[in-house]
Amino acid sequence: MIRFLHTADLHLSQKEKEYSLSVLREIVFAAIEEKCTHILICGDLFDRNSDIAALKKDVIEILKEFPGKIFYIPGNHEELGLSPGDYPISADLSPMSYPQKGESVKLWLEENDGVSAEFFGFPFRRNLDDSNIQFKPKTVLYRIALLHGTETKLVEYLGPSPEEADSILDSKPFQDAHFDYLALGHIHSKRHETSGSMIKAYPGSPRIVSMGESGPRSVNIISLGKNGTPVLKHRVLSSAGEYKEFSLSATLTGEVPDLVSVSSQFSKTDTVKINVSGIVEDEHIVSEILNRFCETAICRKIEIKKSDLKTSSALIDNPVAKLFYEKLKEKQSNWSGADAPDWNQILVLGLEQIEKNAGKK
Numbered sequence: 001m002i003r004f005l006h007t008a009d010l011h012l013s014q015k016e017k018e019y020s021l022s023v024l025r026e027i028v029f030a031a032i033e034e035k036c037t038h039i040l041i042c043g044d045l046f047d048r049n050s051d052i053a054a055l056k057k058d059v060i061e062i063l064k065e066f067p068g069k070i071f072y073i074p075g076n077h078e079e080l081g082l083s084p085g086d087y088p089i090s091a092d093l094s095p096m097s098y099p100q101k102g103e104s105v106k107l108w109l110e111e112n113d114g115v116s117a118e119f120f121g122f123p124f125r126r127n128l129d130d131s132n133i134q135f136k137p138k139t140v141l142y143r144i145a146l147l148h149g150t151e152t153k154l155v156e157y158l159g160p161s162p163e164e165a166d167s168i169l170d171s172k173p174f175q176d177a178h179f180d181y182l183a184l185g186h187i188h189s190k191r192h193e194t195s196g197s198m199i200k201a202y203p204g205s206p207r208i209v210s211m212g213e214s215g216p217r218s219v220n221i222i223s224l225g226k227n228g229t230p231v232l233k234h235r236v237l238s239s240a241g242e243y244k245e246f247s248l249s250a251t252l253t254g255e256v257p258d259l260v261s262v263s264s265q266f267s268k269t270d271t272v273k274i275n276v277s278g279i280v281e282d283e284h285i286v287s288e289i290l291n292r293f294c295e296t297a298i299c300r301k302i303e304i305k306k307s308d309l310k311t312s313s314a315l316i317d318n319p320v321a322k323l324f325y326e327k328l329k330e331k332q333s334n335w336s337g338a339d340a341p342d343w344n345q346i347l348v349l350g351l352e353q354i355e356k357n358a359g360k361k
């Protein structure tokens with residue numbers, strides 16, 4: 001049996017050193033626990049080229065804990081900060097094995113327990129298709145490729161980020177050469193597809209690289225047995241946490257009543273974004289409440305978006321709005337019935353309508 005852990009797009013960075021290295025540690029731990037013989041790292045292991053020199057000592061120390069082999073290809077991010085055409089890896093990154101400068105592909109031939117497999121590692125390049133790759137007839141049980149780029153059938157939407165639109169991968173030559181598994185990197189959300197008998201899979205980024213990357217972060221574990229069919233499973237990484245986003249509204253007096261219930265919906269490894277909207281009388285009060293919340297929130301990272309928050313004074317410069325506001329306040333203070341309406345909602349709706357009509361003139 002050959003069993004490998006497939007990951008990509010960890011984006012180790014000095015900026016988030018502790019967090020990104022903690023996820024690398026869990027990846028190695030997972031590979032050991034799953035009894036993997038190999039780890040495949042399919043590009044963008046480092047966020048920028050300068051991160052290689054800065055973090056290589058820590059990375060090597062962590063990777064040395066793994067008793068099997070580690071195959072690696074550089075992605076487009078390893079080139080960031082370099083002059084075009086320069087090969088991104090000049091340092092010795094063993095125990096990782098990877099294509100060297102000038103090598104357009106590296107072939108590893110592996111055998112374990114009567115199971116044989118070829119692993120082809122392609123360093124990132126912007127054009128990889130029928131015209132520049134050719135394979136000899138398959139003589140082993142499994143053929144695996146390590147690739148970094150956008151497989152268009154697996155990625156339905158190619159924008160607005162130009163990142164996804166460059167580096168198109170054509171999987172046809174791999175299918176024609178009877179590959180069994182394409183170990184892909186570049187796309188940060190996990191996905192896979194089987195075409196014919198070939199699995200094409202992005203494990204997704206094993207950590208949160210950018211805000212908005214929601215869902216559990218995971219790696220792929222692939223088992224190659226004697227029957228010639230790879231078996232794929234996902235393994236969630238708990239140290240990566242999850243990205244969680246909440247939309248809350250502030251009351252006119254600046255309180256955010258749902259903040260309390262939100263804090264029970266994330267944990268210390270999570271990355272949190274809270275969008276606050278509404279109309280408030282005094283922006284300072286709501287800012288103070290939100291700052292205090294951020295200081296005490298138990299999570300890895302928190303960001304609050306206040307751009308949808310409006311102050312009533314700005315709107316009340318409009319004489320119609322001012323009249324509406326005063327009438328509403330009067331009605332509110334004279335209210336004696338049991339079921340009081342949501343005054344804040346009425347105010348927000350009313351002011352929004354007045355603002356919209358004012359804009360039409």
Ligand SMILES: [Mn+2]
Nearest residue numbers: 044075076186
């Ligand atoms: Mn990439």
